Amino acid sequence: MAAAGRPGLAGLFAVYKPAGVAWGRVRDAVETRLLRELNAAPVRAPRQRVRFLPAPAPGGGGAVELVAARVPVLADHPLVRGPRFKKLKIGAGHRLDVKASGVFVLGVGHGNKLLTDLYNCHLTKVYIVGGLFGKATDDFSDTGNLVEKTTFDHITREKLERILAVIQGTNQKALLMYSNIDMKTQEAYELAVKGLIRPMGKCPPIITAVRCLHFALPEFQLEIHCLHETQQYLRKMVHEMGLELKSSAVCTQVRRIRDGVFTVDDALPRTQWNLQSIQEAIQNCQLKVETELEKTLGHGKSSPLYQLGGDTAEHALAAAEYDRDVMDSRRKEVNCSSLPPFP
Amino acid sequence: DWDDIPPSSALEVISEEEAVQIIAEPLVPLQSSTLRDYVDHSETLEKLVQLGVDLSQVEKRHKAGQLLLTLDFEKNVKKILLFLKDVGLEDNQLGPFLTKNPYILGEDLEALETRVAYLKSKKFGQSEIAQMVSRAPYLLLFSVERLDNRLGFFKNELGLSVKKTKDLVIRLPRLLTGKLEPVKENLQVCQIELGFQRNEIQQIVYKTPKILTASKKRLKQTFDYLHNIMGIPHHMLTRFPQVFNSKLLRIRERHMFLAFLGRAQYDPAQPSYISLDQLVSLPDEVFCTEIAKASMQDFENFLKTL
Numbered sequence: 137m138a139a140a141g142r143p144g145l146a147g148l149f150a151v152y153k154p155a156g157v158a159w160g161r162v163r164d165a166v167e168t169r170l171l172r173e174l175n176a177a178p179v180r181a182p183r184q185r186v187r188f189l190p191a192p193a194p195g196g197g198g199a200v201e202l203v204a205a206r207v208p209v210l211a212d213h214p215l216v217r218g219p220r221f222k223k224l225k226i227g228a229g230h231r232l233d234v235k236a237s238g239v240f241v242l243g244v245g246h247g248n249k250l251l252t253d254l255y256n257c258h259l260t261k262v263y264i265v266g267g268l269f270g271k272a273t274d275d276f277s278d279t280g281n282l283v284e285k286t287t288f289d290h291i292t293r294e295k296l297e298r299i300l301a302v303i304q305g306t307n308q309k310a311l312l313m314y315s316n317i318d319m320k321t322q323e324a325y326e327l328a329v330k331g332l333i334r335p336m337g338k339c340p341p342i343i344t345a346v347r348c349l350h351f352a353l354p355e356f357q358l359e360i361h362c363l364h365e366t367q368q369y370l371r372k373m374v375h376e377m378g379l380e381l382k383s384s385a386v387c388t389q390v391r392r393i394r395d396g397v398f399t400v401d402d403a404l405p406r407t408q409w410n411l412q413s414i415q416e417a418i419q420n421c422q423l424k425v426e427t428e429l430e431k432t433l434g435h436g437k438s439s440p441l442y443q444l445g446g447d448t449a450e451h452a453l454a455a456a457e458y459d460r461d462v463m464d465s466r467r468k469e470v471n472c473s474s475l476p477p478f479p
Numbered sequence: 480d481w482d483d484i485p486p487s488s489a490l491e492v493i494s495e496e497e498a499v500q501i502i503a504e505p506l507v508p509l510q511s512s513t514l515r516d517y518v519d520h521s522e523t524l525e526k527l528v529q530l531g532v533d534l535s536q537v538e539k540r541h542k543a544g545q546l547l548l549t550l551d552f553e554k555n556v557k558k559i560l561l562f563l564k565d566v567g568l569e570d571n572q573l574g575p576f577l578t579k580n581p582y583i584l585g586e587d588l589e590a591l592e593t594r595v596a597y598l599k600s601k602k603f604g605q606s607e608i609a610q611m612v613s614r615a616p617y618l619l620l621f622s623v624e625r626l627d628n629r630l631g632f633f634k635n636e637l638g639l640s641v642k643k644t645k646d647l648v649i650r651l652p653r654l655l656t657g658k659l660e661p662v663k664e665n666l667q668v669c670q671i672e673l674g675f676q677r678n679e680i681q682q683i684v685y686k687t688p689k690i691l692t693a694s695k696k697r698l699k700q701t702f703d704y705l706h707n708i709m710g711i712p713h714h715m716l717t718r719f720p721q722v723f724n725s726k727l728l729r730i731r732e733r734h735m736f737l738a739f740l741g742r743a744q745y746d747p748a749q750p751s752y753i754s755l756d757q758l759v760s761l762p763d764e765v766f767c768t769e770i771a772k773a774s775m776q777d778f779e780n781f782l783k784t785l
């Protein structure tokens with residue numbers, strides 16, 4: 137089978153999901169556009185076969201004799217066979233709900249395997265969350281049913297930043313707890329000083345960093361770095377912040393500007409969802425993704441196990457043990473630089 | 480008797496002439512889910528492929544593949560193809576037509592002729608009938624009473640003059656072949672929920688009959704955005720009903736871009752007025768350069784900030 141046709145259409149790329157559209161529709165739209173372009177390429181000619189057709193005999197009269205002729209096999213005709221590509225394997229990375237927008241990672245063909253690896257890297261995502269003081273709704277966003285209206289004149293930037301510091305403190309404790317590091321070791325201290333601790337297993341949503349970008353009553357904007365979150369959790373956080381400030385708040389905008397190694401600059405807007413741009417995007421992001429996976433999980437071309445070659449069960453088992461050792465003891469080879477320094 | 484003549488063995492030696500006369504082709508499968516297995520052995524299917532019928536689509540239809548295999552080209556199919564040519568369909572239109580409606584090849588020729596005669600009696604011209612049939616392939620499968628009922632329904636519901644109703648039906652013959660309940664509901668939605676007057680609805684439907692078959696949720700969402708957020712009054716929407724046909728996402732992105740640039744002016748009395756049909760129907764590059772007076776790159780960068 138011509139699996140994902142051409143060379144280069146296997147890998148990861150990021151797309152900018154517009155607000156108001158479900159993520160499934162975005163994935164389907166990208167698949168439809170790619171299929172349309174792939175099917176527009178010229179089809180190979182139908183194969184020929186030799187058939188003996190009746191033809192009038194050269195001697196004249198009513199005699200009919202069989203003549204060998206090369207005819208195309210109609211079962212290979214494009215109108216009978218249908219389009220060459222009917223489906224493409226496009227997988228989605230971290231999902232975005234209907235009201236949110238931002239960087240949405242998709243994988244094509246063999247790139248889908250890298251999606252699970254990226255998920256296991258547990259890299260942080262960065263969101264820009266816009267909020268509005270003064271009202272509270274039932275689903276924490278500005279399109280829900282209004283529950284209450286409050287005053288907000290008493291809120292100042294310092295009060296907001298104090299609340300943000302409290303949130304960061306509690307989340308930092310949770311971070312240390314879930315990353316399963318023995319706090320009494322020297323290595324743990326050094327990693328914590330550099331800010332390289334993160335949980336590598338299942339954990340509830342953790343916010344690693346928050347700051348206030350913009351504050352003009354009643355609106356405000358926050359930049360949130362988080363792990364394992366959902367967009368509704370972020371909206372609930374905005375609502376709770378409003379309650380802490382003795383007022384109420386709703387979330388007007390949730391926009392993801394970074395998902396692991398993919399930033400807004402790498403994401404393709406709707407006008408560029410075509411075969412060529414996607415191929416270029418895959419090429420551009422390939423190196424970044426490989427370096428990140430190699431650093432975090434120890435896989436990839438420079439890992440010693442890959443160089444041993446072969447795909448036998450013992451190598452796979454040894455690879456699994458190697459991963460587990462790396463994760464558990466946190467040796468210095470692990471150099472997770474996914475949390476950028478806080479400006 | 481069974482025991483007298485021994486069965487011939489496959490390893491028996493036979494003469495050259497006998498050997499040449501043995502034709503051993505693989506058997507045609509008795510059951511198959513595609514028409515690919517039969518297309519080389521059936522003259523009907525071969526001629527249809529040469530006409531341009533897309534058999535991969537036809538075989539997905541309900542019992543259509545079975546029908547095509549049971550028909551004979553000389554006896555049944557040829558007469559109907561000649562009839563379609565008489566109605567006015569061109570040669571290159573026959574392929575797509577039969578792809579969408581293969582069932583017409585199993586219809587009775589006299590019934591089809593009565594239906595065309597009925598349409599002609601309602602004063603539809605020859606070219607107009609050809610246009611209607613090519614745009615709505617299922618039209619000729621409807622009996623005369625059904626067609627009559629449907630034409631009457633549209634005349635009563637829309638309240639337009641006979642000539643205008645006929646013009647509407649010629650431009651969108653899909654109305655006659657589709658369901659009628661959703662059309663009635665759409666008219667109710669336009670009147671009650673969107674708040675258009677009866678004559679405004681008539682004008683809108685005459686300009687863009689597609690509104691009658693649009694989904695109600697999409698209509699309501701588009702109207703909500705246009706009227707409440709963009710602030711466009713009813714009479715402007717009556718003048719440019721094409722906006723209801725386009726996607727809400729497109730309208731929203733373009734409007735927000737214009738608002739960001741400060742050019743969102745939809746009132747014809749003010750300067751630098753942008754008409755709604757230009758907002759919606761122009762392709763992206765033309766929209767950026769002419770209406771927004773910005774580059775495509777700026778538009779894309781703006782899209783990434785929404």
